[in-house]
Amino acid sequence: NAGVMQNPRHLVRRRGQEARLRCSPMKGHSHVYWYRQLPEEGLKFMVYLQKENIIDESGMPKERFSAEFPKEGPSILRIQQVVRGDSAAYFCASSPQARETQYFGPGTRLLVL
Amino acid sequence: EDQVTQSPEALRLQEGESSSLNCSYTVSGLRGLFWYRQDPGKGPEFLFTLYSAGEEKEKERLKATLTKKESFLHITAPKPEDSATYLCAVRETSGSRLTFGEGTQLTVNP
Numbered sequence: 453n454a455g456v457m458q459n460p461r462h463l464v465r466r467r468g469q470e471a472r473l474r475c476s477p478m479k480g481h482s483h484v485y486w487y488r489q490l491p492e493e494g495l496k497f498m499v500y501l502q503k504e505n506i507i508d509e510s511g512m513p514k515e516r517f518s519a520e521f522p523k524e525g526p527s528i529l530r531i532q533q534v535v536r537g538d539s540a541a542y543f544c545a546s547s548p549q550a551r552e553t554q555y556f557g558p559g560t561r562l563l564v565l
Numbered sequence: 566e567d568q569v570t571q572s573p574e575a576l577r578l579q580e581g582e583s584s585s586l587n588c589s590y591t592v593s594g595l596r597g598l599f600w601y602r603q604d605p606g607k608g609p610e611f612l613f614t615l616y617s618a619g620e621e622k623e624k625e626r627l628k629a630t631l632t633k634k635e636s637f638l639h640i641t642a643p644k645p646e647d648s649a650t651y652l653c654a655v656r657e658t659s660g661s662r663l664t665f666g667e668g669t670q671l672t673v674n675p
Contacts, residue, residue, distance in 0.1 A: 483661070508662060510662075551597075551661050558608045559607070
């Protein structure tokens with residue numbers, strides 16, 4: 453039973469470019485969460501999605517960041533016009549239902565040059 | 566706003582030396598306290614969920630307990646492979662997001 457999958461595992465972008473991070477939840481899970489871990493800091497919630505719906509985006513910066521979870525395919529976290537401060541590890545988690553245990557993927561490590 | 570504080574920040578133990586990690590929390594209504602383990606370069610690995618004060622759960626050398634204000638992760642006779650960062654998180658009644666502490670980095674020396 454495959455776990456949560458994220459790709460790419462490592463991503464390097466220059467300032468001003470776009471970053472697209474993908475997350476495929478565990479089989480049977482329809483709830484996806486994105487968290488960010490800045491260097492030397494704890495995990496911070498960004499956004500919670502169900503298929504085709506954003507449920508809670510209160511932790512996501514208002515500008516440059518967007519997320520989607522289409523009916524088909526993985527969830528995408530998109531960062532436009534990246535800046536050095538966006539360098540971090542981005543983790544996706546999934547759960548079968550809301551308010552159940554969240555299982556995390558291996559993360560995407562974004563480095564902005 | 567939910568708050569989670571973990572202590573100590575770092576802990577060094579000798580193999581076989583038992584100890585406890587602390588997680589203090591402030592939340593309007595608790596709907597789950599979670600312990601995860603995170604190895605360098607990897608995602609958090611789920612360990613336990615606790616829902617109510619007095620609840621305890623065990624897994625191998627780990628035992629998690631919960632009171633109304635804090636949780637403890639007891640490590641009995643640790644081995645070097647227990648070295649990792651242990652994360653505590655809470656979920657409040659009204660939402661689905663997890664609020665994490667900054668973790669305790671545990672090193673177990675052989």
